[in-house]
Amino acid sequence: MKMKIFLALVIILFISCSSAQIEDFSDLIIVFNEGHKSVINTDGKIIIKDLEKRLKITLVKYNVDRQIQVVKIDGKQVLIDNQFNVLRDFNYDVIHETREGGLMGRIDKDGHAIKYDLYDKEGNFLYSSKDPIFDYNEGIVLMNYSNGPYEGKFTFIELETGKVIGNEGYYTANAFSEGLAYVYDYNGYSAYINHEGEEVINGWVCDVFADRRMSSTYFSEGLAPIRLGIFEGADKVGYINKKGEIVIPMNFVSDEPFSDGLVAIADKYNHFGYMDKEGNWVIEPQFTSAGKFKDGIAFVNTDGFTYGSVINLAGEMIWVGQKIPKRSY
Template sequence: MTGKICCLTLLFLLFFSSVFAEEIVLNMDGYDALVTRDGEIIVAPDRYHAIYELGGGYLAFGMEQESENGFQKLYFALGNSDGNILTETEYTHLEYADGIILFEKDGLYGAMNEKAEVIVPCEYTWLQKCEEGFLALKSDTWDTAPDNVYILDAEGNESKSSISVLDMGKTSSEGMIAALSADSYTYGYLNAKGEWQIEPSFTYAGEFSDGIARVSLGSGLGVINTKGEWAIKPEYDALENTGEILIGTKYSKGVTLIARDTLQVIAEFSGKEVYAHGLGEYIAVYMSDSTLVVSDKGENIFAAPGNAKITYAGAGVIVETEGESALFSFNGVQLSVLYDQIIPAGVHSGRELFIIADLEYGGELTAQYGLMDGEGTLICPCEYRLLYPLGEERFFAQRGGYTGIIDASGMWIARFGGDS
């Protein structure tokens, strides 16, 4: 089967994709910690080299151990939000999905229930939750030989499907998983019974979301429904689903905006150098002479110069030109002074907050971070080596030899280092 600014931006994406938790993981140099929102230490930063949340109240607690080849490798144990360890520290990967914990050990996959009881033995080269059961593979997923698909029920009882595949999707969506047929060398969608729910005929097949999926026939990208019927013809070079809007791009021709609910065209922008991307609940459209913010009704609600980069900011936009950024309202009023970088940090106690950055380009790029509100008022000056949101009114911070949590006013809630 064929198988320090960028990091800060990734942390913001992880933050916006998760729900605020009562417990907070602090990823620090050397060891991680687990604390409450009030700063009470659940797990001190002296044992685990990595801690990450899985969902469902579970966490992975990782320790570096010597592997068979003599190198240090990170192995994880399953634990809960109270810091209790539920398994041995022996897994190279843990993942939570619909009440099931998938695990990897020695290159093979299995599954356990929420009591940490193994329900699928660790003997599969690929394993994915699909509705009430699982789909699995047993053969080498990295070679070019066909792989038989196996079906497992909720108790782990196994049966063999008649289907062979060359590639399999990583996640199940709406009861289906995209897979590359070993017979036709095209993609289709398998159901939880290991049968073709949508017959293979595509050169690309994406995940389903709210009843539609992006697919390609080679001539271009389009959209199908769960019956495999075309909802949007395959005529686009790129097709982005923002949730509310589908953005169809034809290279050197222009961009079409399509309403997600009705699948009707709401706006079109023509030109050889026109492109667009999702911007929160809006769309940013980049043209040769201007950059537009377009609503889900196809209305132009903000315009900036053609060389500007735009980021969604809730009640307004962040406009970056020539390496400097400012916060603007949708009616064009500049709300903040210029900063080297402005990054949305979410809504906290009803007010929108932003990370601001002071960048220094010497022998190497260095950055200091601060905090401002949605009116452009400075809350914390740019004196933090690292600063990013952890949850409601809580931020990870590094300053003056300390690492820990501050609130939205800059007060330390918990900190490690120095004399503490």
């Protein structure tokens, strides 16, 4: 059955490629256009008006940053790689991405989670647990145990050996990235630990609620966002290097990771632009929201009623997003 699905998909792709080459999912720039998921090139020209219709698939959980995607073919949910090879059935009630680029699938029964399965970035099965798998990267699983000695705590487990890394449980934590992981203990103390569980950056005492608002504390391209406490300016974010030195002062809003040498960040008026690692504006603040760059393009929102616009590294708009219909009361 899997082979038949694979052959059918290959035939579809061969026919589809006659007018526009589709060789690798990661090369696609997918935008919303007139109710369809369309593909544009870097000049903003539509090369495929309806990707799902062309490939005869439904995109379920997709992200061009990943090497694997979840799609439906003939109503069957499967995992494919970026060359559109079917890897396995993938029937889960909830699917989350991991920091590594893999996926975590959750199975529910009677409204309760009963099983969590972890897959790596190539779609290989890694680990199964009845307790919540929070994230995974660099060979280390971040668990949030629902019972036992670590109940309610975030705990790092080395997948190969099963050993606990760092303390036996943190109040909150994020997965490892570039060799370091952010942790927050029950005393309101924040630090970054290495793979041996040693604190390599520390010294911040943060308010738990202020700190948990940060969606990203990951190192990316050598820098990570940081915010201090509940004191004046607690909503302001800056960036540190791996020595713990502040390289971009805490004067800004947002906590996006660096990519393509830039970070999406907001000024005091909550207008988003893009800044380099020296703290210089490369693309001036002008957007209501902004995402990270990948291969020279980023998704932005230009106003409160437009979403899914695309810009290049020069800040030029190559695709204007859809308008959100205004509500009438």
